Amino acid sequence: MSDLLETVRGLAKKTESKILMVVLDGVGGLPLTPGGDTELAAARTPNLDALAQESQLGLVELVGAGLTPGSGPGHLSLFGYDPLKYVVGRGALSAVGIGVKLNSGDVAVRGNFATLDPNRLILDRRAGRPSDEKNVEIVTRLRAAISEIDGIPVEIYTESEHRFVVVFRAPEGQTLGANISDVDPQGTGVQPMTAVPGDPSSDRTAALVNAFVARAEIALRDEPQVNGVLFRGYSDVPHFPSFADAYGLTAACIASYPMYKGLASLVGMDVLHVEGHEDALDGKVQALRENWAKYDFFYFHVKKTDSTGEDGDFAEKVHKIELFDELLPQLLELRPDVLAIVGDHSTPSKLRSHSWHPVPLLIRSEYGRWDHAARYTEEEAQRGSLGLRKGTDVMPLLMANALKLNKYGA
Amino acid sequence: MSDLLETVRGLAKKTESKILMVVLDGVGGLPLTPGGDTELAAARTPNLDALAQESQLGLVELVGAGLTPGSGPGHLSLFGYDPLKYVVGRGALSAVGIGVKLNSGDVAVRGNFATLDPNRLILDRRAGRPSDEKNVEIVTRLRAAISEIDGIPVEIYTESEHRFVVVFRAPEGQTLGANISDVDPQGTGVQPMTAVPGDPSSDRTAALVNAFVARAEIALRDEPQVNGVLFRGYSDVPHFPSFADAYGLTAACIASYPMYKGLASLVGMDVLHVEGHEDALDGKVQALRENWAKYDFFYFHVKKTDSTGEDGDFAEKVHKIELFDELLPQLLELRPDVLAIVGDHSTPSKLRSHSWHPVPLLIRSEYGRWDHAARYTEEEAQRGSLGLRKGTDVMPLLMANALKLNKYGA
Structure with a gap:
């Protein structure tokens, strides 16, 4: 277990606050030409823009400098498990x-x-x-x-x-x-x-x-x-310390695709039933709403931002980002105490594959130092107050913002 | 011993230069409302402003992402001791x-x-x-x-x-x-x-x-x-490598409250007598002046920026910051070769407690790359050229700016 996870485990406390972590799979991108927009910058996202204006932004490197994360390591890092230490084989996944x-x-x-x-x-x-x-x-x-x-x-x-x-x-x-x-x-x-x-x-x-x-x-x-x-x-079979134990959270996964559900269940999250086919965004929102009272932590996965990038379809990736933007108000309605929006890796349409580029992280809570960000984009995130961080920093930051961590030492 | 401390120990050299590390306890803060000022931003600090304009700024995370440092771990980190490795019990402290x-x-x-x-x-x-x-x-x-x-x-x-x-x-x-x-x-x-x-x-x-x-x-x-x-x-009783040995410095602590004197003596600093009650800022300046010739390194502790934050008294914390600002010219008069201003953790009035938020670090030396910072505030520090760093980076940076470190490797 990484020191940070072990340390956080000893400090975690139960509170009423709720954390919603939205993973926009592969959301980070690249401009097609120098000086151009990334997919996030090109998208029309009024709801994300408004959210960014009352949030903290930063960039996250999931595995390490220059390393392109697979979906497993990318997610494990977001969940606080050092992906260089916790290795999940594809068969187990x-x-x-x-x-x-x-x-x-x-x-x-x-x-x-x-x-x-x-x-x-x-x-x-x-x-x-x-x-x-x-x-x-x-x-x-x-x-x-x-x-x-x-x-x-x-x-x-x-x-x-x-x-x-x-x-x-x-x-x-x-x-x-x-x-x-x-x-x-x-x-x-x-x-x-x-x-x-x-x-x-x-x-x-x-x-x-x-x-x-x-x-x-x-x-x-x-x-x-x-x-x-x-x-x-x-x-x-990898031996993971339980997410619920490590953070003192009741945790639920809302995802449609097997691998993501598998990752969440490997770390011990409850995997909720999602109605509908493929990305099933409406079904996911419904599952979130119906289970809102039952859990402290929700991992909410959006897949199509990645698959369109893998297809090299810049315009369609922009469109999928805009679809998420349309859905965002329904998430905000639930009033999570801490809301994070992040990716598990970048998937620039230009590369038609996962990439090593850091992904933008947004955290909204009552206890942040606000940025002057106008939008949730790579460029704004790079200027953000959260700085450039490791993926394993995300969970401690969310726990802190939810006031779920005791002080370290006297 | 952390790797960095061990490495620095091997490179440290004696010079005539003097380092003054001012720790404004709990100085980092939060705005009370979105878009509002933090305590540092709200304070009228002409002397700190002028200093910031000829310094380098950055942000420091003392223990780790999301982790709220106790005073012990916060200070140990500033002194270069990894607080996840060097644990001091409250009894010993x-x-x-x-x-x-x-x-x-x-x-x-x-x-x-x-x-x-x-x-x-x-x-x-x-x-x-x-x-x-x-x-x-x-x-x-x-x-x-x-x-x-x-x-x-x-x-x-x-x-x-x-x-x-x-x-x-x-x-x-x-x-x-x-x-x-x-x-x-x-x-x-x-x-x-x-x-x-x-x-x-x-x-x-x-x-x-x-x-x-x-x-x-x-x-x-x-x-x-x-x-x-x-x-x-x-x-x-924890076994600390001596600060003086690690950095090749003669080091003195100027503090009024027992815990801070205790921490400094644990790492082997000389604890100087300070005349006066409570924070005794005048007595501290006097102690600094009287001992200036005798030491290479001074740890100068200001307590009330923390206690007012713990009281949830935004206005009073602002006032304590302004009191330090008034005293600053007397420190500058001594012409330290390297002057650092930093906190051991944040204590936002809004939270009435220590918090995980990074603290602003200011380093003035002849050998910095100057920033375009106008003030010593969280926001300016976040844009600063020193970036977002671990607390254990502070001492190596101060040693380097004091030209007290030999080259690493041939």
């Missing part, structure tokens, strides 16, 4: 994201369906991107064929298209290691690789993985396209 | 604050006089707040009754009102542990609790504490009001 409860000692693995030729040479590492329905059908067949290997329970879950997740359940009191080489050679025209353990505690897991590959190929041998499996991204 | 020299292995404990009924039930945890004279009288009685327990020398010191300090002196080469549960139940209508050791090294100390409680009650049994003792805040 996928598993918890689809609602699978992982226990200490288990191993979760991400799998891809692949197309193999009769000599086991890989023709397509994604098996022609099968439909989700086909995925479910294949997973059902695999479940029937492989429920356990060598006495170890094996669980297989559908994710989407060519993606699935396998969980190997450790026997009570035992630990399966996750230090195993990839089955996926990341190329075609070669055979799947044999998994090799990287340490003695992973010997058994490697054997399980190799047995799974062999038995899956037998079970799927009459399939023309989805007839092989590839693995990479093995994760053992 | 009280003891050294009244001039008691603690040795390695000793334990210092804070005590309160209490009023007990015939069944030892606590009627008043502060014994009706006796006068300081009564406190001295009781301490004198206790000293006569308890000079040693089980061969361990026991020293009893008066603090004020219901407060006193006990020091258990460890035999040569031995260590008394300080991991003991409280005697003070922090409530009335119940008996004082029996101290329980939390580890084997504290077994003996717990027995000493329990014996002290019993013997004190016997010694005070004919007292109607001050007839019991409660303990909490046990401290062993």
Whole structure:
């Protein structure tokens, strides 16, 4: 546990105040041309502008200088967990994201369906991107064929298209290691690789993985396209101090996409049901309103600001920011004592990917030193009174502004 | 020892230059209403303004983001000691604050006089707040009754009102542990609790504490009001690398209140005599002037900027800032090579308590990059060229500006 989190844990106190942390996924951007506007600057955001004028602004670096955060590290940092210390494998993230409860000692693995030729040479590492329905059908067949290997329970879950997740359940009191080489050679025209353990505690897991590959190929041998499996991204189960314990908060997650729900549940937040499809902003506001009395802390996730950036669609990212702006008054109506607006990383349309650029942080509370910011933009945030900070500073600042931290030392 | 302090120690060199660090206790503030002035901004401070115009400004976070520093951690940070690493208990602080020299292995404990009924039930945890004279009288009685327990020398010191300090002196080469549960139940209508050791090294100390409680009650049994003792805040003696050694400085403390003198003596500064009562600003200036030739470094403490903030008295805090401003020319007359003005934490009148908000730092030296600051205020400091920094950065910056640090590496 990082010193700051440990220190905050010892100082946290229960109060009536409520904290709302809005994560606009990938909200930070870049201008397309020198001197141009970023997506935030280009957006018409009267509500965010008014909010910025009564808030404190700053910039947040989620992992470190020049480091582009994945969604996991970006969120962990916002939740106060040093992402260089708390590492969550993609397999574990996928598993918890689809609602699978992982226990200490288990191993979760991400799998891809692949197309193999009769000599086991890989023709397509994604098996022609099968439909989700086909995925479910294949997973059902695999479940029937492989429920356990060598006495170890094996669980297989559908994710989407060519993606699935396998969980190997450790026997009570035992630990399966996750230090195993990839089955996926990341190329075609070669055979799947044999998994090799990287340490003695992973010997058994490697054997399980190799047995799974062999038995899956037998079970799927009459399939023309989805007839092989590839693995990479093995994760053992990370041990997180509970968010609720660390901060003395009852905490709820309002998100639609599996990974974000998974991250929140990994740190022990309650994941609330959200009505609707995709980003489901209305459903999220409804979930927030209905549960407002029940929790001290809400993590409210908005996804589309990221996906439009990943698509390289500047105008559409601007539009998604404006959609959030339209929804903002409904959040303000609930009168959170502390409201934060922040991103888990930047996703500039210009780069079509996550990026290392710090994200703008806005904190509104009764106890801030107000800035002279006119808007919630990268440029205004850079001049803001909160300065340029680490992502792990965000939670202590929110706790302080909510008057939920005792003094440190006499 | 923090890395920075260790590094600075290796680079420090003796020169003729003099550093004056003025700590305006709790000087950072908040506006009462959005867009309003903080206490510093509201104060009429022509001398500070002129100084700011030829200085560098920045903001300092003493312990960490969102963390509200106690006076101990705040000062230690300013002196260059990472307050998350160097922890001083309240008992040790009280003891050294009244001039008691603690040795390695000793334990210092804070005590309160209490009023007990015939069944030892606590009627008043502060014994009706006796006068300081009564406190001295009781301490004198206790000293006569308890000079040693089980061969361990026991020293009893008066603090004020219901407060006193006990020091258990460890035999040569031995260590008394300080991991003991409280005697003070922090409530009335119940008996004082029996101290329980939390580890084997504290077994003996717990027995000493329990014996002290019993013997004190016997010694005070004919007292109607001050007839019991409660303990909490046990401290062993922290081991600080000496300030003088770390920085190669002869260092003096000019402060009036026990805790600040205690902190300075803990790190090995000479504590100068200050004539006068309470904050005694004139006496402090006199002490500074008289000792100016004798030291390289002066820590000059101004208390009332904090106490007025704690009282929630915005106007009076403004006034205390203005009083310091009036005194400032006398400090400047001494021509310190490096002058710093900083706080050990913020104490906004609005919060009536210490707070987490960064404090403005001003450094005047011949070798700064000047800012365009017009005043010493939170807002100007936030725009300042020194940026937002940790408290432990202050000493290295002062040493550098005094040309007292050699180059790091070839």
